[in-house]
Structures are given as C-alpha cells and as structure tokens.
Amino acid sequence: PAGRPREAAAEGKGGRGGRRGWGEGEGRPPKERKEEGSRRGERGRQRGRARGGAAPTPHGGGGGGGGGAGAAGRPAERGGAAGAAGPGAAGAAAAGGLGCGDLSLATGVSVLGWGFTKVVARAALAGGGAVALKSVHGAGREVRQCVLRYGAPAGCRRLAAYKLLKEVTLLQRLRHPGIVQLHGQCYDNSGDPEIRVTAMLELGSPLEMIQLLQTPWEERFKICLSLVKLLFYLAHSPLGSIVLLDFQPRQFVMVDGNLKVTDMDDASTEELSCKEDKDCTLDFPTKSFPLKCSAVGKCEGINEKKNLFNAYRYFFTYLLPHSAPPALRPFLGDILNATGDLRYGINETLKAFEKVLHLYKSGLYLQKRPLLLKDYISLKGFRTVEGEDYKCWPSYSHLGCLLSVHSAEEAAAICNSQSQCQSFIVTQRRTWTGELGQLIRKETQEK
Secondary structure, three states: OOOOOOOEEEEEEOOHHHOEEEEEEOOOOOOOOHHHHHHHHHHHHHHHHHOOOOOOOOOOOOOOOOOOOOOOOOOOOOOOOOOOOOHHHHHHHHOOOEOHHHHHHOEEEEEEEEOOOEEEEEEEOOOOOEEEEEEEOOOOHHHHHHHHHHOOHHHHHHHHHHHHHHHHHHHHHOOOOOEOOEEEEEEOOOOOHHHOEEEEEOOOEEOOHHHHOOOOHHHHHHHHHHHHHHHHHHHOEOOEOOEEOOOOHHHEEEEOOEEEEOOOOOEEOOOOEOOOHHHOEEEOOOOEEEOOEOOOOEEOOHHHHHHHHHHHHHHHHHHOOOOOOHHHHHHHHHHHHHHHOOOOOHHHHHHHHHHHHHHHHHOHHHOOOOOOHHHEEEEEEEOOOOOOOOOOOOOOOOOOEEEEEOOHHHHHHHHHHOOOEEEEEEEOOOOOOOOOOEEEEEEOOOO
C-alpha cells in the first residue's frame, strides 16, 4: 500500500554506568512468524510437487463456511474456503481460468471442512500450486432438511448446486482484494451429483480471533481497515448495495496476511421493502436501530448499516482498542462509538480509518514527546540474536520483544519506559504501513 511503512527495531536497556545503546543492524522478524512461515512452506511444497513429491497435507483453508479448518476433516461453519493460490492456479486464472480439465488432473485432494450446504477440499494442481475446491455437501443440513420436507433427493441437491452457482456468479462479477478470488469452475453433469458443480478458489487459512488478539495492534488495525474497505465496496458495488446475511468471523479467511470474505452465497442485493418508517427497524440481539423508509419504498441504507454494525460487534470491539498507541485511542474511541450507534455510515467510517492511518504512518501521533534518543549511544553493525531477549506482548516474535516503531526516537521512548530494556537494535525490516519506520526488539544483553 502507498504510504510510509514502518521500520523495524530490536530494543532492550543496556550499557554500563547508566549509558544506553542503540544499534543499526540487519535483524528481521523471526522465522516463526506464521504468515512468512506458511508462505515458505507452501513454496517448498510446490517445489516438491514439481519434482514429483508427495501431495502436501492441508495447512488451512475455509470450510463449508468462511472459517475453514486447520486439519483435514475438521468441521467448519457454513460457507467457502479461500486463501493464496499457487503460481499454477494464478497463471491459469490469468489465462482465462481453471476448468474441468485442470480439476481432473488435480491430486492430493483432502477435505478441509464443511458446512450446511457445501464441502471444501484442498487440491494440488498439476502445474504446481493449490486451490480450494467447493462443492455441494450432500449430507449437509440444508440438503437433509430439504429431503425430509420434499422427499426429492436429486432436486434438493440441485437446489444446493444452484446456491453454489449463485456464489460463482457473484465472484465473477465482484472483484475486490477483500473478496476471495475465483480461479475457475467445472460443470459436469456426467459425474457424481454432489460434484457436478465445483468452484476452484484461492486457498487460505481460517480466521482465528484468539490468535489475532495476540498480534501487534498494527496488524489488527490492518485487518479492520481491510474490512472497512470491503464494506465500502459492497455498499457501492456494480450490483448495488450488498449485504452479507451470514456475517461472522468464520466467513473470512487470511490470505498472505490479508483478510478476505470467502462465503458469498448468502450475499443479497435486496433491500427491505417498506411503507413507512416503522417498517424499517434494524434488529440485533442487543440493539435496535430505526431507519427511514425512502420514497421508493425501501429502507434507506439498511444493507450498508447491517454490514457495518456486524463489523463493529465482531471485529472492531475486539481488535481496535487493545494496546493501541495512546495518542490514537481517542480517535479509535470515536470510531467505536459512532459505528456502535450507527451514527457513521460506511463513507464516514472509511474516512475516520484513513485519518488514523495517516496519523500513524506520518508519526504525527508522536508529537509533544520528550526527546530521549540523545541519551543513547549509536553502535553500528549489530544483529539480533534469537533467545537472548526478554519477552513482551504483543510482539512480532514469540522468542523476544519485536515491535514496530516510526523512528529510533520512538524506539528510545519505548526502551526508556521498560525497566528490562538495556538497548535496542534498529533493523531494516519494514511493516505494511510505509517507507520509514522500524521494528524494535528489546534485548537484555549489554552491547
């Protein structure tokens, strides 16, 4: 993204005689970072497949619903799977999309998860890479309830297939970084009724809210900002305002550190019809919001506001406030209050998020602080050493204290506030927020 990424640093409190040091080194976030590790692992598995290696075991992906499963056969909520496709899938998609021929050559198919309507599997492509395969779940609750009610198994499976076809059609029309990418589809009436329609999608990992709460604030803000941009697109899509009727964290996956919605079969462009304002109450378990009935007999903005309040209650309240930079907390509080009361629409919400992003990337939130870097001695050529640091939370590393800062001055301020910090190392690692910044790591060793 455009802007000023933040550098990296490693900090600790060091130096004898009360003198502190900071060094410029070539440290980088540790290998155990999940996102980087998964990408490396996937590249390795792809190379193995290209050499004739065995099919990989699944590492994640969406299940029958947005969340997916981390191991084969683990149940998932309703929806689809998404994530990062390998180079083979990406190349085929760019050339016109995958088809039945690619599906017939896929190997290593393993179930990732299932939901009410669909089942999702992972498959390795003949040309390298992997995709998620989404098809009808014949034993799922939706098909079973239909059979019990109508006694027509074939017709009920066909109805579920139409739902999958609707999702494929929506994915073809809706192109956005926050929506799972459709790599292709296969329609084969000669095969098993449950796999006559197969969608081939990006492959990703389920969204784990507990793990997200343990990540640095900057990464959690990125997820919330990505979600706001997605909701802005849905509110102004080529098809009109789109509501996600089954809006829950399990409908989303992570793809290379980016949030994507993976289940679109319950998306709708229909807005509630009305005759007067009292017909336009938007109800949630803990709150209700009165809306206006427009001159054309539709509840004004109901789809947009439903999406936004769901984003507030499932994402913003958990991910935005905790461990945020103190100077940004009033702005984040305004966002939480305004979206929680639906005083903001999606346009105002996006504008408020972009203001916070600007303050964060520019370092303006650091103004009016005492200058502490002058108390440190600069030493060149230091590298980070795993296992020699004390731990902090939240951190980019589980082995030490690896944080992001805007400048060495901010690193000095953080180190000064930590009794264990003796020195810090500024690395060349960048985070997603821009050009200038630093990750900091705290070390107990004297330098």
